[in-house]
Amino acid sequence: MLAAPRWTICLLLAVVLGGALTAPASPATADDLPPVETNIIGGTKATAGQFPFAAALLRRGESRTAGLACGASVLSHSWVLTAAHCLLDEDDEYPDSQYGNYVGPSKYDVLTGTTSLTGTGGQRLRVAAIYVHPSYDVADQDDDVALLRLARPTSSAAVAVIGTSSAELALDDTGAAATAAGWGLTSPPPSRTISPDLRSVGLPVQSDATCTAAYPPGKTDPFGNMTEYHASNMLCAGPMSGGKDSCSGDSGGPLLVRAPDTSWRLIGTVSFGIGCAEAGHPGVYQRLTTTSSWIARTRRLGPFNPDGSAFIAQQYRDFTGHQPSAGQLSSWRTKLAGQPGADLITALAASDTWDRNAGMNIRLYRAAFLRNPDTAGLAYWVQQRWGGRSAGWIANQFTSSSEFEGRYGALTDDGAFLTQLYQNVFHRDPDPSGRDFWLHRLGAGERRGDVLLSLSDSSEYRKSTATTVRIIATRFGLLREAPTPSVLTASAAMSQRALIDSLSASYRYASRFSG
Numbered sequence: 001m002l003a004a005p006r007w008t009i010c011l012l013l014a015v016v017l018g019g020a021l022t023a024p025a026s027p028a029t030a031d032d033l034p035p036v037e038t039n040i041i042g043g044t045k046a047t048a049g050q051f052p053f054a055a056a057l058l059r060r061g062e063s064r065t066a067g068l069a070c071g072a073s074v075l076s077h078s079w080v081l082t083a084a085h086c087l088l089d090e091d092d093e094y095p096d097s098q099y100g101n102y103v104g105p106s107k108y109d110v111l112t113g114t115t116s117l118t119g120t121g122g123q124r125l126r127v128a129a130i131y132v133h134p135s136y137d138v139a140d141q142d143d144d145v146a147l148l149r150l151a152r153p154t155s156s157a158a159v160a161v162i163g164t165s166s167a168e169l170a171l172d173d174t175g176a177a178a179t180a181a182g183w184g185l186t187s188p189p190p191s192r193t194i195s196p197d198l199r200s201v202g203l204p205v206q207s208d209a210t211c212t213a214a215y216p217p218g219k220t221d222p223f224g225n226m227t228e229y230h231a232s233n234m235l236c237a238g239p240m241s242g243g244k245d246s247c248s249g250d251s252g253g254p255l256l257v258r259a260p261d262t263s264w265r266l267i268g269t270v271s272f273g274i275g276c277a278e279a280g281h282p283g284v285y286q287r288l289t290t291t292s293s294w295i296a297r298t299r300r301l302g303p304f305n306p307d308g309s310a311f312i313a314q315q316y317r318d319f320t321g322h323q324p325s326a327g328q329l330s331s332w333r334t335k336l337a338g339q340p341g342a343d344l345i346t347a348l349a350a351s352d353t354w355d356r357n358a359g360m361n362i363r364l365y366r367a368a369f370l371r372n373p374d375t376a377g378l379a380y381w382v383q384q385r386w387g388g389r390s391a392g393w394i395a396n397q398f399t400s401s402s403e404f405e406g407r408y409g410a411l412t413d414d415g416a417f418l419t420q421l422y423q424n425v426f427h428r429d430p431d432p433s434g435r436d437f438w439l440h441r442l443g444a445g446e447r448r449g450d451v452l453l454s455l456s457d458s459s460e461y462r463k464s465t466a467t468t469v470r471i472i473a474t475r476f477g478l479l480r481e482a483p484t485p486s487v488l489t490a491s492a493a494m495s496q497r498a499l500i501d502s503l504s505a506s507y508r509y510a511s512r513f514s515g
Contacts, residue, residue: 067109081145174206367424
């Protein structure tokens with residue numbers, strides 16, 4: 001943790017290790033610094049899988065050790081949370097007209113899925129977009145959080161941010177047993193060696209009164225940086241006797257507590273402090289209950305930026321085969337300002353446009369071949385429909401296919417053909433009036449595919465296949481993948497909204513997109 005602001009030490013560390021960063025305009029020298037303690041003071045080496053969501057922010061183009069800048073936490077396959085101060089453009093490398101006071105996405109990668117900086121495991125992923133909390137104040141260090149959208153998804157597990165229910169709010173109360181985790185320095189100056197392994201330490205959450213006494217109004221660190229404690233958006237943790245703390249290199253990393261179900265909750269991000277593990281100065285963390293709504297709102301569209309434009313365009317391409325009109329884009333952007341993204345997916349997945357394409361093709365597969373479509377086949381026929389082929393033309397391809405003939409034989413007699421379709425669709429022979437009706441139509445030149453299309457589109461068949469068709473069409477719409485029988489069975493009890501939420505939050509969904 002060392003002194004506030006945390007990036008002061010990170011900058012000096014980068015210089016010593018040969019990194020691209022340089023110290024600020026009036027840098028402190030190593031001789032000026034207070035004693036540096038081991039990273040995650042008083043803690044232990046984390047075990048594999050203990051904190052699967054722990055991530056490291058690395059300077060692009062540098063090694064995993066020399067490039068360590070800050071810690072971070074995986075919130076989903078596409079988003080990680082870190083500290084806003086880790087993203088300040090201290091060297092004025094990026095144009096203010098585009099990035100303001102912050103670095104651009106090309107500055108950093110995020111390392112996930114490993115506890116080791118020296119090994120080769122884990123995923124090193126590029127940052128596609130940076131979102132700093134709009135109320136972050138570099139002078140007061142208020143709202144010291146930022147979100148990074150990854151260019152490609154991480155397969156690592158995510159951690160849940162503390163919620164705002166009464167039960168969740170109690171998790172960061174005074175005396176709560178919290179845990180901090182991160183990488184960083186392991187020896188005092190002149191060594192600037194970082195920890196090769198993730199470490200963690202248990203820290204008690206202190207009361208606001210205790211934290212205010214430790215960091216009173218007007219208090220500054222040895223470098224003149226403001227270190228006031230603001231209970232409105234900060235919390236502090238660590239024994240007042242010292243000896244346990246987070247330290248430099250941990251900025252942006254997680255402060256965690258166990259929920260009643262034993263899963264982790266992220267209650268804070270490492271922000272600032274005076275010294276490391278000094279008596280009377282517990283570490284200060286961003287209190288995430290005050291920023292959880294912004295975090296949720298910013299990352300709610302998964303692998304897309306929060307303004308909604310790219311998200312809306314992708315849903316229209318997936319479920320209608322074309323780009324949204326200017327009016328549709330504008331309308332949904334307005335709606336999504338106050339509604340979940342799943343509302344748009346729900347509407348398009350239930351639209352007649354999607355049913356008359358994917359839904360129709362799925363019913364044709366089941367009625368003609370007594371099976372659900374495979375991914376490649378469904379993708380082909382969906383594209384044919386969007387390419388202008390009529391439903392009747394597609395149905396006739398089914399009845400004249402080698403699979404159809406191979407399953408049922410030539411069926412040269414119209415009566416035998418009709419009986420087979422009725423068995424497939426209704427599990428019975430045709431009634432006399434129905435048989436006479438369709439035999440007359442076939443005798444008058446009706447194509448067999450048109451009969452297949454009509455029977456598969458009947459209200460009786462729609463009702464009997466509704467759940468299966470809905471699941472397959474929704475999964476294919478979002479993932480471009482038909483479900484396996486086991487997946488189909490597992491999804492049968494899910495509501496449509498639960499299915500959409502699950503699929504749109506999946507690794508496979510995020511993997512479809514890059515950048």
